[in-house]
Every structure is written in C-alpha cells, then in structure tokens.
Amino acid sequence: MELHDLVRLTTGVALLTCVLAVVGVHVYASGRAQRAALIDRLSHTGTVPGGGRRRRFSDLDRRLRRTALGRKLELRLAATGLDVTPGEFFVYMLAAVAALWLIGQATLAPFFGPLAGLLGIWASVQFLNWQRQKRIERFINQLPELARILANATQAGLALRTAIGMAAEELEAPAGEELAKVADQLAIGHSMDDALGELAERLPSRELVVLVTTLVLSNRAGGQVVGALRNLTETLEERKETRREVRTQLSQVTMTSYAVPVLGIGALFLMNGVKDGALERMTGSPVGQACVVIAFALYAVGFVLIRRMSRIDV
Structure with missing residues (x-):
C-alpha cells in the first residue's frame, strides 16, 4: 500500500512538473515574441498595423543592429529616408556584390571578379550618400517655409514644442517626417537641445545648424524668436536661390x-x-x-x- 501511494505521488509530481515546464516554455516564448515585436516597432522594422509591408531578414537585422557596423548603417539609412532595414540593405548589397563579381569574372577575366565586387560595395555606399544628400537638399528647400510656420505659430502665442508639432503636420516629407521625430522625442521627455541636435546630426547642413541654433538659444534664454525667425526666413530664401544657381553652373x-x-x-x-x-x-x-x-x-x-x-x- 505504501509503495502504491509512493508511485501515485511520484507520477503526480512528474505530471505537475511537465505541466509547469510546458507553461514556462509558453510564457518564455510569448515574452520573447512580445520583446521582438516591441523592438520591431521601435526600430520601424515590423509590419505596420493596417498597412505597410512585411520586413525581410528580421533575424539578421536584429543581429546586425547589435554591431557597430549595423548601428552606423541604421543611422545612415535613417538619414536617407529609405524604407529599408539594415538587414535588408546588407543582403541586397551582398547580392549585388556577388552578381557583379560573377559578371566581371565571366565577361572580362577572373582577375576582374574581386574588383567588380569591390565596385559593388563602393556603389552601395555612394548610393546611400546620394540618397542622403538628396534628402538634405529637399529639407534645405523646405527650411524657409519651416521657419515661416514656426514664426507665425510663436507669434500667435504657441509654445515652441507645439509649433514644431504643427509644422510636422503641415509640411511634407522630409521636413514633416523629421519634425515628427523631434516632436515624438520631446513628448517622451527629451530636451529641446537634444532633439534638435539629433536632427542636425541626421541631416547636416549650414542652414539647418543656423535654424537649430536660433531655436535652441531662444528656448534656453528667451528673446525675440519671432523676429529672428522672420529674418532667418529671408536669408534662407536667398541662400536657396544661390544654391540653385551654383548647382546649375556645376552640373557639367x-x-x-x-x-x-x-x-x-x-x-x-x-x-x-x-x-x-x-x-x-x-x-x-x-x-x-x-x-x-x-x-x-x-x-x-x-x-x-x-x-x-x-x-x-x-
């Protein structure tokens, strides 16, 4: 009788252990899935609810983001405005390198295969630089309108944070997208200096640095921000025309x-x-x-x- 009770007790403990193990694995798996989904949402790599596209190579993307190269690539892609994750760009670049390697080796000579592969890497980097510079140029062209909106909003008595959110809604991309990021950072507690400083780092230009410096100093020390923004608007309009003329002259x-x-x-x-x-x-x-x-x-x-x-x- 005692042996029978011991067997039943052992069986019950074993079943309970198995049930707890299954529950533990399920909780661990669901928690890991929630963590991965949260990382995807924060890094804009997941599927957007109600639309968007499904991201490819998500596992590679998460591993790549943990490296220094992946973080640099993520910042560079953020500055270009491309709807591509670091993992996707890395895979596409490797595919282009492999294709150029095979083409150079087959059409010219085996020695030109590695050279064509290096050309593929250089072309990928130049493509990112070109996209980034194009986005910066578009943003610079929107700066006069941005300064005008901020001046009108502050003259109407709105706070600078509210004026930035209003400009983000009224302006088109890329200014609207970049200002939306600034507004989101301000909403979660970032200071005005840090949020605008990151904006200047993403899209470096003299015009944006002048605008950011004006806004930061006005927010920190007070002063006639409306007059400064209106004067800056006229200056940005003149620089916009000058840059267009110089670019036309140097196109050849x-x-x-x-x-x-x-x-x-x-x-x-x-x-x-x-x-x-x-x-x-x-x-x-x-x-x-x-x-x-x-x-x-x-x-x-x-x-x-x-x-x-x-x-x-x-």
Missing part, C-alpha cells in the same frame, strides 16, 4: 566626374571585344595585374579630385 562638371571612370570601364570591354581573351592574358602576369590596379586607382583619384574641385560651399 559633375557629369564629367562620373564620365571619367565610365570611360575607363568601357575601354576594358572594348579591348576584350576587339580581341577576345586579351584581358585574361594581360592579367595573367603580376605586372599586368599591377597595371590594372594602378589604372583603377588613378581613375578613382581623378573622380575624387574633380568632385573636390567642383565643390563650392555656399
């Missing part, structure tokens, strides 16, 4: 900087087309490989020098 030089490396790559295809296998024989020796590397380096130096010489800060 900009196209020349891109035409130089394109001509070099086109010459390689021309040589290989005139005499099939010429590039493979040329790169079959260390001297030929060194000459190709030096030629690519000179083209890169020419591209950088032309861009630097045509850069005029207004």
